[in-house]
Amino acid sequence: MSIKRNPVQSFVRNVIRLVIAVPLWLLIALPDLLAVLNASASGANTTGRLIVGVVKTLAILWVANIVAKIFYILPQWERLVLLRLGKSVGTRGPGLFVIPPFIFSVARILDVRITTYEVKATKTLTRDNIPVDVTAAVELEVEDPEKAAIEVKDYWKTTEWASMEALKSTIGGNDLKPLLSETDRIAAELKIGIDAAAKDYGVNVRAVRITDVGTPPTLVEELAVIARAERSAQAKQIQADAEVAVAAALAEATGILTSQEGSLELRQIQALLEMSKEESSMIIVYPANSLMGQQIASASAGSASQQSGPIQP
8 A cells, every 4th residue: 555745754854955955065065166167267177176066066965865864754644664784673653753874774654544445256156056246345454564564565465365365265155145134244254264364464454344245136036036935924824823723712712601501692692792883783683493583584684785784593
C-alpha cells in the first residue's frame, strides 16, 4: 500500500536546505564566481577558477540535501522501520526525529490505520457441488510494523492472497444452505483462517463480513419450489395433528357424556341454546318418532326457504 507524500516533512526539509545552502554558497562558492567575472573582464584565463566554483556549488547542495534528509516528521498513523548497517533496530514515529545518515537507513514507512478491502471468490464449488460467487469484506490493521516490513515483501498483496485462499477453502468445506443462512458462523471461520496466515507478518485481521452470496438463477427457483413444498407439508402436518387432537377430545367427551345418566340430554339442551342465539335461525323441537312433528317441521322449512336454520329432532 502506497504512502502519500508528507507536505509538512517536505516543507521542513526545503527550509533546512535553504538555511544551509545559501550561507555556505555565499561564503565559499560566490567569491570564486565573482573572481571569474572580474578576470573575464580583463581577458585572463578563468576556466580553472570556474570549475572550482561549480564544484563547490554542487558540494554545498549535496551537503544541504544530506542534512535535510536526516529529519523525519511522521503523522499519527505512520510508523518508520529503521535499519542500522542493514539490521532492524525497531520502529520510529509519530512526530519529529532525526536519523543520522550512512549508518542508519529507512526500510519502510507503513500506514497502521484500520483498512478494509474486498475479496471475491467466483464460481467456487461448495461441498454439495454447487457453484457460487461469494464476496467478503476484510478489516485489518498493521499490528507489528517491523514484521510487516521485514518478514514479507508486500504484506498487502500477501494478505489479499491469503484471504482469497481462505475464502475458497471455507466455501468448499460448507454446503450451500449454511452459506446462505449462517453467514455469521462462516465469517468467523473465515476470520480465523485469514488471521492464522496474516499474524506471521504482523497483520491483525479485526473482522470479516460476508457481503454477498451469488447463486445460479435456476438453483434459486429450485430452492423456492423446495421451500414451498416444505411449508405445504408442514401446514398439512399441523392440520392433521389438530384433527387428531380434536378427535381425541371428542372421544373423551363422548365417554364422559355416556357414562352418566342425563348428561347427553343436558348437552342437547346446551346445543339448542347456542343455536338459538343466531338471529336467522329457527328451531323446531319434536320427538324423534313423532309423525306430526316431522310434518310441522317440513311445512315450516318450506315456508322459510330463504332461511337456513337447523332442525333439531
